Amino acid sequence: MTEYNAKAAIMVAASPVICHDTFAKPERLTRFWFPRVSGPIRPGADLEWYMGEEKDAQCIPVTIDDAFPGDSIDMRWGSGETETHVSWTFTEKGPHTEIKVVESGFKGSEDDKMTRALTQTAVLNQVLVAAKAQIEHDVDINVIEDRAAG
Numbered sequence: 001m002t003e004y005n006a007k008a009a010i011m012v013a014a015s016p017v018i019c020h021d022t023f024a025k026p027e028r029l030t031r032f033w034f035p036r037v038s039g040p041i042r043p044g045a046d047l048e049w050y051m052g053e054e055k056d057a058q059c060i061p062v063t064i065d066d067a068f069p070g071d072s073i074d075m076r077w078g079s080g081e082t083e084t085h086v087s088w089t090f091t092e093k094g095p096h097t098e099i100k101v102v103e104s105g106f107k108g109s110e111d112d113k114m115t116r117a118l119t120q121t122a123v124l125n126q127v128l129v130a131a132k133a134q135i136e137h138d139v140d141i142n143v144i145e146d147r148a149a150g
Contacts (some may be wrong), residue, residue: 006120
């Protein structure tokens, strides 16, 4: 069986700590990704990330396995057959930070795993571009609220 991973990376003109905080702090994360989250990213946290502001918005369970400010975040999200592992790294490269994300552990048939990995690669790239816009230009591009129905 083939292991399929979703991968994305981007260079951002900011320190690793600022880049990490953009994902770890709810007041930053909700500006460009999930519009509602139950708390900050910290080791051992069990969180809920919502696809909308509404009371009945779809909820994604998130468990933070590890988080090191300015360095990395390791988490699991989803549940049952949809649960995957997501690893974020924040690496200083001169005046920039390289943000890398890898999502792994897709389940199902070979076709299902490949489709999910490809879809998530696109989603993660959108998230990184939106984070870069917020960090570098203070522009909010919310990839969930602004997405077109497909």
